[in-house]
Amino acid sequence: MTTTRDARPTHAGSRLSQLRLVLILAALTMVGPFTIDAIFPAFEVMTRELGADKVAMQQTMSVYLVAFAVASLFHGSLSDALGRRPVIIAGSLLYAVTSAVCALTPSLQMLLVARAAQGLVAGAGMIVGRTVVRDLFDGANAQRFMSHISMIFAIAPALAPIVGGWILGWGSWRTIFWVLAAYGVVLVVLTLTSLPETHPADRRVAFHPCPLLASFLSAAGDGGVLRLSAAIGLNFGALFLYISSAPAIVVDHLQLGERDFGVLFVPLVVAMMLGSFLTGRLAGRVRQGVFVLAGFLVALAGGIFSVAYQSVVEVPAVAWTVLPAAAASLGVSLVFPILTIALLDLRPRERGAVSSFQSFLSTCINAVVAGAVSPLVSGSLSTLALVAGAMTLGASALWWWHRSRTRARALQRDDHVSIEGLAPEPTDQL
Numbered sequence: 001m002t003t004t005r006d007a008r009p010t011h012a013g014s015r016l017s018q019l020r021l022v023l024i025l026a027a028l029t030m031v032g033p034f035t036i037d038a039i040f041p042a043f044e045v046m047t048r049e050l051g052a053d054k055v056a057m058q059q060t061m062s063v064y065l066v067a068f069a070v071a072s073l074f075h076g077s078l079s080d081a082l083g084r085r086p087v088i089i090a091g092s093l094l095y096a097v098t099s100a101v102c103a104l105t106p107s108l109q110m111l112l113v114a115r116a117a118q119g120l121v122a123g124a125g126m127i128v129g130r131t132v133v134r135d136l137f138d139g140a141n142a143q144r145f146m147s148h149i150s151m152i153f154a155i156a157p158a159l160a161p162i163v164g165g166w167i168l169g170w171g172s173w174r175t176i177f178w179v180l181a182a183y184g185v186v187l188v189v190l191t192l193t194s195l196p197e198t199h200p201a202d203r204r205v206a207f208h209p210c211p212l213l214a215s216f217l218s219a220a221g222d223g224g225v226l227r228l229s230a231a232i233g234l235n236f237g238a239l240f241l242y243i244s245s246a247p248a249i250v251v252d253h254l255q256l257g258e259r260d261f262g263v264l265f266v267p268l269v270v271a272m273m274l275g276s277f278l279t280g281r282l283a284g285r286v287r288q289g290v291f292v293l294a295g296f297l298v299a300l301a302g303g304i305f306s307v308a309y310q311s312v313v314e315v316p317a318v319a320w321t322v323l324p325a326a327a328a329s330l331g332v333s334l335v336f337p338i339l340t341i342a343l344l345d346l347r348p349r350e351r352g353a354v355s356s357f358q359s360f361l362s363t364c365i366n367a368v369v370a371g372a373v374s375p376l377v378s379g380s381l382s383t384l385a386l387v388a389g390a391m392t393l394g395a396s397a398l399w400w401w402h403r404s405r406t407r408a409r410a411l412q413r414d415d416h417v418s419i420e421g422l423a424p425e426p427t428d429q430l
Helices: 018-029 031-037 040-050 054-082 084-104 108-122 124-136 139-153 155-170 173-194 209-220 223-244 246-253 262-281 288-310 318-344 348-377 381-420
Strands: none
Touching (some): 018 124, 031 054, 031 155, 031 173, 031 223, 040 155, 040 246, 054 084, 054 108, 054 124, 054 348, 084 124, 084 173, 124 139, 124 348, 139 262, 139 318, 155 173, 209 223, 223 246, 223 381, 246 262, 246 381, 262 318, 288 318, 318 348, 318 381, 348 381
């Protein structure tokens, strides 16, 4: 295990195994997909019981995501000031409470309020957990560790709707929220007992509104942070379009039942695990830019196939309908770990603020996708693939722009160093 150049040496290796740390951090990042995807199978039941229509029910996702985005502005910055563990513990505890409130709500209006409250606290573990990885590791080790977390995290989108369907079979939609509340309690216990503090006191920023706000605004105004955050957000947004359109894909287009969401989500998980395995296994052997380029090309190829396939068939087959979503999932898993590490390395002293901004931007994109884009395009699988492909193209353009700017600055620096008579430093391989 290695340590970063800008942090104290950690004792994570002596306190718990790397596998244990991976499992804990993956469990923290799984909160998001579980909170969204577990209630998909219950949409029809909730619509009938609460007297709402499908569009109104879709807003249970939108309000959650909007609140998640707003709160994500603060989680990382607070962890820069207070430490990683306190923010994770408080967020997980409040997540358990708000999940219980969701289970007790008597009406759709109250459920929307409770879901917004849930979104305010659900992101603490995910956002701060990413900074823990970069606190502990650097270089290829950071990429490898982030890939391991992504591999386990990939299980969540497939497992959540399946678990939700099982719970719905022996309980009710309210039982799903009670299970989420119990999950929050488990996260609190795991953090208290097994997660070390990775942000020492002498590295923290002052716990005052002005320094915290200045730190966040400085990160948000960094051109590199903006480019990479937008690239990550659009890249994952293409996959999230398929995820948020799951009820339409599974029930409307494929004519399957409420317990059949696995036909979509299991291939997504397998593809993401494959990509995460490859990025972890080949870290340090294959240039990072190759992974990123391959991820974008795979996702685009899946979208092109979907448009061509849907134009020549009347009744879509399950395998060929799911293939484009699986391609998007594979593309995300190849791109996400590398771009995330590159993003966090842009401002080492403000990793929490950078992670907060990236999460805020990504969640805003996901909220628009779930609340506006998905209802508009999910009626046509071809249109769905076209829009997802456009988002992937936008992400690849931003990455290429950032890569070009980084190389140009590196060349300028090398020229300056050569003039001074010193050996140039290696350029960023991204």
